Amino acid sequence: MGQKIVILGTGGTIAGTAASPMDHTGYTAGQLGVADLLAGLPAAGNGADADRLIVEQLAQLDSKDMGFEVWVKLAQRVAHHLSLSEVQAVVITHGTDTLEETAYFLHALLMPSKPVVLTCAMRPATALAPDGPQNMMDALAVAASPGAGGVSVVCAGAVFGAEDVQKTHPYRLNAFSAGDAGPIAYVEEGRLRQLRPWPHASTGLLEGRAALLGRLADTRWPRVEVVMSHAGADGWAVRALVEAGVQGLVVSTTGNGTVHRDLEAALLVAMAQGVKVLRATRCTEGRIFEGANDALPAAPGLNSAKARIALMLELMQSS
Ligand code: SIN
Numbered sequence: 001m002g003q004k005i006v007i008l009g010t011g012g013t014i015a016g017t018a019a020s021p022m023d024h025t026g027y028t029a030g031q032l033g034v035a036d037l038l039a040g041l042p043a044a045g046n047g048a049d050a051d052r053l054i055v056e057q058l059a060q061l062d063s064k065d066m067g068f069e070v071w072v073k074l075a076q077r078v079a080h081h082l083s084l085s086e087v088q089a090v091v092i093t094h095g096t097d098t099l100e101e102t103a104y105f106l107h108a109l110l111m112p113s114k115p116v117v118l119t120c121a122m123r124p125a126t127a128l129a130p131d132g133p134q135n136m137m138d139a140l141a142v143a144a145s146p147g148a149g150g151v152s153v154v155c156a157g158a159v160f161g162a163e164d165v166q167k168t169h170p171y172r173l174n175a176f177s178a179g180d181a182g183p184i185a186y187v188e189e190g191r192l193r194q195l196r197p198w199p200h201a202s203t204g205l206l207e208g209r210a211a212l213l214g215r216l217a218d219t220r221w222p223r224v225e226v227v228m229s230h231a232g233a234d235g236w237a238v239r240a241l242v243e244a245g246v247q248g249l250v251v252s253t254t255g256n257g258t259v260h261r262d263l264e265a266a267l268l269v270a271m272a273q274g275v276k277v278l279r280a281t282r283c284t285e286g287r288i289f290e291g292a293n294d295a296l297p298a299a300p301g302l303n304s305a306k307a308r309i310a311l312m313l314e315l316m317q318s319s
Pocket of ligand 1: 064
């Protein structure tokens with residue numbers, strides 16, 4: 001089995017800098033190179049040993065600005081590296097704000113059996129007590145773990161699956177949760193305490209994904225937007241989006257996939273006009289329990305940002 005661990009840098013707070021070590025919010029994300037983030041990490045027969053690492057700076061951005069171009073590049077580079085026998089795993093440094101989207105995109109597209117581990121930080125690298133170095137060490141520990149696999153997210157000592165993980169806090173260091181699914185594992189003193197199976201053993205999402213990866217760079221991404229069911233949701237936004245040519249709509253629903261009757265009526269009209277519709281619950285825990293008489297299809301277990309990715313991939317797959 002390969003021993004190399006590839007580290008792909010994309011920016012984020014983990015690579016951010018601020019004018020003062022006490023500043024945890026007024027910093028600029030994506031300033032330091034990924035090689036700088038590795039410098040000074042203790043290496044002693046673990047995943048951080050320099051001769052095991054291949055480092056590549058793929059992008060340098062605040063992840064709120066993540067876009068399809070970087071995603072395509074990322075998917076291609078991850079797939080390339082994973083195909084090499086000497087590569088054991090890929091680690092990706094990423095901002096926390098859209099980390100769950102990138103993780104889910106890579107999961108849904110690649111379903112890798114080798115580990116792809118995304119990590120991040122809530123404090124900039126210049127903070128008095130930055131969290132990035134420990135998160136990086138923990139991510140390397142996961143990457144180097146025999147038996148690890150699939151796309152996971154490591155933050156504040158916990159390892160989450162790409163389908164379940166969600167940023168749930170804007171400030172604290174343990175900003176992620178997997179809801180009632182819980183973490184896959186904890187990293188303690190560089191060792192994994194595993195609680196449940198790795199994500200590559202879970203659902204098969206998209207058949208023919210290798211073919212889609214091959215033509216991803218030349219494929220136009222479909223226009224898929226998210227609308228929300230809320231008090232007074234009357235379908236106005238749906239009609240405007242259909243008029244503007246939207247191809248897919250994710251509806252962020254109340255509770256167990258329920259939709260305001262006026263919004264549902266507009267969505268049914270949109271569906272009849274050829275727009276793909278998918279429900280995802282606004283609840284941060286649990287999953288939609290589908291009923292036999294549901295008028296609109298659901299993406300059980302996915303939040304609306306991930307359901308949007310699932311729908312975009314489905315539309316690209318069938319185009
Ligand atoms: C970002 O998402 O790039 C900035 C915020 C963060 O990483 O915590």
